[in-house]
Amino acid sequence: PDLAMGRHVQFTHLSTEAFRKRIGMNSGINALGQGNRANATIGRALNLIVRNVGGGRPGEADRATLGAPSKYTLCFAEDESDPAWEPLSVARGFPSGTSTVTLFQGHGPEAFVDQKSRTPEALTKSFAASLVKIGHPKLVQSARAILVLSAEHYAIYREQPTMTVTASNQTLNYGVLISQSFTVSGQNGDTAAQSFSSNPTVAVTAPAALSSNYPVGTHTLTPSGGTGQLGYAYSYSTGTLTVNAATLTIGGSFAVSNKQYDGSASATITSNSLTLLTKVGSESVTLASVTANFSSGAVADGKIVSITAGTLGGTNAGNYTLSLTGAPTTTANISQKTLTIGGSFTASGKEYDGSAAASIATNSLTLVTKVGSEDVSLTSVVVEFSNATAASGKTVSITSASLTGTNAANYSLSLTGAPTTTATISQKSLTIGGSFTASDKEYNGSASATVATNSLTLVTKVG
Secondary structure: OHHHOOOOEEEEEEOOHHHHHHHOOOOOOOOOOOOOHHHHHHHHHHHHHHHHOOOOOEOOOEOOOOOOHHHOOOEEEOOOOOOOOOOHHHHOOOOOOOOOEEEEEOOOOOOOOOOOOOOHHHHHHHHHHHHOOOOOOOOOOOOOOOOOOOHHHHHHHHOOOEEEEEEOOEEEEOOOOOOOOEEEEOOOOOOHHHHEEEOOEEEEOOOOOOOOOOOOEEEEEEEEOOEEOOOOEEEEEOEEEEEEOEEEEEEOOEEEOOEEOOOOOEEOEEEEOOEEEOOOOOOOOEEEEEEEEEOOOOOEEEEEEEEEEEEEEOOOHHHEEEOOOOOOEEEEEEEOEEEEEEOOEEEOOEEOOOOOEEOEEEEOOEEEOOOOOOOOEEEEEEEEEOOOOOEEEEEEEEEEEEEEOOOHHHEEEOOOOOOEEEEEEEOOOOEEEOOEEEEOOOOOOOOOOEEEEEOOEEEOOOO
16 A cells, blocks of 8 residues: 555644644744654654555665655644634644644655745745646646645735835925935835836925926925735835025126225126026026125226125025026226315414425314225325415415325325415515725715725525
């Protein structure tokens, strides 16, 4: 009979959780392998019966060409710890809790490797395809088989694994569309490319401004959909979209007016064709105001004038920031500011000397209309009489002066309206020098004399 054939009893299966635990049988890791005394002993005992009682000795009744390691021993217990999984003994009609032994005549173990199926349906189809070819691919169903599930495959029958799809956080500038990026987690080593035949989509739960552009701020990225191909259940987790303001720059040109020095670098725009560059489509955003300044407040011709500030206006202005990098420039002049002289002075009277030159006796002269308290003052002030002729109450005027101080180069000086004063040029006293002779005369009762010869001169006259 079968006990003496090459294909003899090779699998021994024990049922009942209580009995398995009592004798210490292995129903977990390496359940079909070595290392457990109870499993090996029971299997070995059964095969000794086959050999000694049934006559199934190699080379005699056992005519197997190669044989199998399972002829030595192969015995394992069923893990019945999950009440939701029906034990083999119950499936074969025994009452639950009954100790049973199943003997199976067949080949040795053959492993089925399936690391892709994620649903009971997919895994069952995989097992069926593998079981069909037991023995040989061309001898379909030529042998009986008993299917032993590993813990990993059992978990798929117990519950469908869930893959979580999470929208990737994104930070972008206004006007840039989101990417359809996401990550997956909770999978059994499968990538998103393996899990989906068509990917989930990512959408933004925020109002669009124009052209599907999302306004500046923080919004929620929500993944959904996708066509799975490995049998996962899918859950979805949101991500965060941070939209930063897009940067606009200024193009076009402008002109500014020349100005007189006023101590500041401010410039006044007289005309412009300024435009905003790189705004999105025809959105409502404009240059609301523009400020321009000279490179410095100092006097010079052809000074560079740059845009130093600007503000945006319009319905969509909140989605943009303004950069002045690369903004157009122009040139203009800052001319010297004209100062005049105020205050008063007195001049010293003098004796006629043939010139109109005068000397300041005292003064409280000031510079009128200089900027603030800038460092500029009067120096080298020259005053003169209206003419050199001797007279009383003659007008004395300032005829020249210079400026000095740190800021003097930014000013020019005008004598228009400068204060005047009066002073006297008195006559110059002359004396007589040289010599002369007088003629003798006869007494005539007077002291008069007659000059006979002379070389008389005027002493200390001018020139």
